[in-house]
Amino acid sequence: MTHPTPQTAGRPDDAEAADAAEARAEEIVARILSRRGTALASTASQRENRESDDGSLEREARAATRRVASLSTELEDVSEVEYRRIRLEKVVLVGLDLPRAAGGPAGAQDAETSLAELAALAETAGSEVLDAVIQRRDHPDPATYLGGGKAKELAEIVSAAGADTVIVDGELAPSQRRALEDVVRVKVVDRTALILDIFAQHAKSREGKAQVELAQLEYLLPRLRGWGESMSRQAGGRVAGGQGIGSRGPGETKIELDRRRIRERMAKLRREIRAMAPSREVKRGSRRRGPIPSVAIAGYTNAGKSSLMNRLTGAGIMVQDALFATLDPTVRRAQASDGRVYTLTDTVGFVRNLPHELIEAFRSTLEEVAEADLVLHVVDAAHPDPPSQIAAVRTVLAEIPGALEVPELIVLNKADLADPMTLVALRSQLPGALAVSARTGEGVEELRERLEELLPRPDVPVDVVVPYSRGDLVSRVHADGEIESIEYVEAGTRLVARVSASLAAELTGAAL
Numbered sequence: 001m002t003h004p005t006p007q008t009a010g011r012p013d014d015a016e017a018a019d020a021a022e023a024r025a026e027e028i029v030a031r032i033l034s035r036r037g038t039a040l041a042s043t044a045s046q047r048e049n050r051e052s053d054d055g056s057l058e059r060e061a062r063a064a065t066r067r068v069a070s071l072s073t074e075l076e077d078v079s080e081v082e083y084r085r086i087r088l089e090k091v092v093l094v095g096l097d098l099p100r101a102a103g104g105p106a107g108a109q110d111a112e113t114s115l116a117e118l119a120a121l122a123e124t125a126g127s128e129v130l131d132a133v134i135q136r137r138d139h140p141d142p143a144t145y146l147g148g149g150k151a152k153e154l155a156e157i158v159s160a161a162g163a164d165t166v167i168v169d170g171e172l173a174p175s176q177r178r179a180l181e182d183v184v185r186v187k188v189v190d191r192t193a194l195i196l197d198i199f200a201q202h203a204k205s206r207e208g209k210a211q212v213e214l215a216q217l218e219y220l221l222p223r224l225r226g227w228g229e230s231m232s233r234q235a236g237g238r239v240a241g242g243q244g245i246g247s248r249g250p251g252e253t254k255i256e257l258d259r260r261r262i263r264e265r266m267a268k269l270r271r272e273i274r275a276m277a278p279s280r281e282v283k284r285g286s287r288r289r290g291p292i293p294s295v296a297i298a299g300y301t302n303a304g305k306s307s308l309m310n311r312l313t314g315a316g317i318m319v320q321d322a323l324f325a326t327l328d329p330t331v332r333r334a335q336a337s338d339g340r341v342y343t344l345t346d347t348v349g350f351v352r353n354l355p356h357e358l359i360e361a362f363r364s365t366l367e368e369v370a371e372a373d374l375v376l377h378v379v380d381a382a383h384p385d386p387p388s389q390i391a392a393v394r395t396v397l398a399e400i401p402g403a404l405e406v407p408e409l410i411v412l413n414k415a416d417l418a419d420p421m422t423l424v425a426l427r428s429q430l431p432g433a434l435a436v437s438a439r440t441g442e443g444v445e446e447l448r449e450r451l452e453e454l455l456p457r458p459d460v461p462v463d464v465v466v467p468y469s470r471g472d473l474v475s476r477v478h479a480d481g482e483i484e485s486i487e488y489v490e491a492g493t494r495l496v497a498r499v500s501a502s503l504a505a506e507l508t509g510a511a512l
Contacts, residue, residue, distance in 0.1 A: 033119075033132060091122050092158050093132040095169035096140060113384045117351070118169045118191060120302075124324065125198050130161040144179045145172055151183040158184050167194055171353070174223045192219060192355040198324050199358065207276045214269040215357035217262050224258055292480065293342040293455045295334075296369045296406075298397070299378035300389040301349030304413040307438035308378055309346045312448070324349055329368050336452045341479050345372065352392040359399055370402040373456050377410045379426075381418035381435065386426060409434070409454060411447060416440050458482055458497075460504040464511035467492040473510055476503060 095118065097111040111134060119129050133154060141147040145168060146154060158166060165187050166180070172190040181188045196219055199212045297305045301324050313332040330346045345368050359366070369375055377393065379386050390410070397403040410433040412418070412426055423435050434450060436443035458481045466473050474493050477483060481499035488494075499507065 033129065089127060089165065090130050090161070090163045091127045091165045091167050092130055092154070092161060092163045093118055093122065093167050093169065094146065094154065095132070095134045096146075097134055097136040098140070099138065110385065110388070113388070114352070115169055116384075118167060118194075121191070121194050121198065121351075122167055125194060125201070127165065130163050131157055133157065140170065140176075142173075143176065144183060145170070145176045146180070148183075151180055155184040158186055165189060167191070171355075177223065191353060192357075195324070195351065195355055196358065202324055207273065210269050210272050210276070211362050212358075214266060214273065215355065215360070215362075217266050217269070218357040218360075219355065221259065221262050221266075224255055224262075293340075293373045294345065294371065295342060295374045295376060295451065295455070296345045296347055296372035297376045297378060298347050298369050298393060299349065299376075299411075300380060300383075300393055301351050303349065303378045303380040303383075303389070304438045305346055305349065305378045308376070308411065308413060308436070309344055311438045311441065311444055313344055324351075336455065337448070338452070338482065339478060340452075340455065340482070342373075342455055350393045350396045352388065354392070354396055359396060363400065366396075366400045366403070369397060370400050370406065372406055374451070374454050375403075375406050375408045376451070377408050378413050379410060379433075380414055381412040381423055381426060382414040386412075386422075387429070390430075407454060409450065411436055413438055415442055458499045458503075460501050461496075461498050462504050462507050463494075463496045464507045465489060465492045465494045466507060466510055470510045473503075473507055477507070 093115060095111060095115040115132060115134060119132065122129055135146060135150055137147070141150075144151045154166065157163075163186065166184055166189070168180075168188065168190045170190060171192050172180070172188070177188050177190065196212070196216050200209075200216060203209045203212045297309055299305050309330070309332065313334050329348070332344050332346075333341060334344050335341055347366070347368055348362060377390070379389055383389060394404065410430050412423060412430075412433055412435045414437060415423060415435040416437040416439060418435075427433050427435065434443060434447050436447050438444070470492075474495065477495055477497050477499055480503060481497045483495065483497045485496040486493065495507070
């Protein structure tokens with residue numbers, strides 16, 4: 001396996017630098033390929049047998065819809081209007097090691113982490129990673145992303161490996177994708193298209209499917225490409241060689257028809273999503289009518305959010321060692337040790353460079369975070385670069401009004417897999433962070449205690465006697481307030497408690 005580096009001058013020091021860069025790239029690729037078949041290195045050796053949990057049927061259904069290896073992905077066999085339905089089979093990964101000034105990850109370690117994440121995304125989409133290429137450049141080539149010479153070398157690697165798809169670890173301009181496809185002669189997919197495809201596979205709810213389809217169409221529209229007659233245009237008399245009537249082109253071309261159909265479908269999807277918004281608001285409002293605190297679980301994809309929610313609530317949500325396994329938000333009821341009731345919401349996972357189309361499409365879902373009273377920010381402590389995960393999550397949340405203003409509690413998950421020194425360093429960098437393991441239960445009780453401390457508390461003191469006929473109010477005080485003392489007297493139930501302002505008004509009105 002050979003992955004050449006950029007051309008250098010003939011000086012000995014340049015030759016040594018080129019050899020070192022080539023050796024480093026080969027070492028990175030070898031490490032990434034050695035982990036094939038696993039979602040991420042942090043969980044590669046700790047897979048659990050979850051065949052009997054509530055998500056086993058869904059995992060089985062997902063496995064049953066993997067790509068069929070016999071389908072062709074040659075460019076001439078794929079209708080461009082269906083380009084969003086990517087058929088990934090055997091893929092070669094391509095990444096650039098760019099300096100930070102050029103928008104790159106700055107450093108071989110970051111480039112390796114990014115390409116390993118791309119491999120995990122490809123596996124989650126149902127493809128087989130055959131090879132990978134990392135090239136060190138100052139900036140992406142504006143024509144082919146890699147440069148002409150490197151693109152030809154990539155074509156040789158693709159041909160030798162028998163791959164049918166190239167996945168680029170970055171977002172390609174439409175012209176770059178077309179130019180690279182023309183050289184390698186197989187379908188070229190960028191990171192954005194890959195993430196959109198995974199979302200399309202995993203969306204279950206009607207709203208989720210509509211949101212994903214809208215994001216796919218927004219991504220596809222500027223990237224439509226025509227071949228042959230689809231590019232023909234109308235030609236009037238002289239232009240058509242003087243033949244006149246009967247010799248003109250077909251009128252609206254195929255690519256124009258495709259664009260019009262996509263715009264019409266996008267408009268319809270936006271109307272449908274707007275029509276679904278009241279339903280979500282009703283559900284959200286029903287939880288908000290009473291003073292029930294809400295906690296949103298947010299974090300990087302595959303950080304263990306669903307596992308942590310199962311540990312805290314026994315929700316039985318599907319857990320899978322894959323990226324973006326959970327898309328649709330799930331709300332579960334939880335109870336504090338003092339009897340207070342609150343809700344926990346499992347949200348969609350984030351990833352660095354999350355496509356802007358998805359952020360816009362899933363805005364109504366991400367607003368669950370902004371509406372919460374507390375955010376549990378779950379971080380994979382066993383990941384090679386947890387700080388970059390935290391930064392990626394906060395970058396996405398910054399686009400949701402009010403999301404960064406919600407109090408945040410950072411939870412360092414997978415403490416049983418993380419290096420102890422790494423945990424110490426993270427806790428020193430992140431004051432107040434808690435180390436837990438959703439798999440073993442380590443630190444979960446401490447997390448419950450901290451969570452209860454941070455939940456908003458009722459602030460209006462009351463000392464009332466509630467008639468026995470208003471047992472509903474007593475029940476609400478038990479569920480939503482903090483009872484200091486309770487006494488059953490002849491006239492009714494005497495309560496000394498702290499409650500919300502609205503409940504205090506009702507108690508005062510009903511009191512004898």
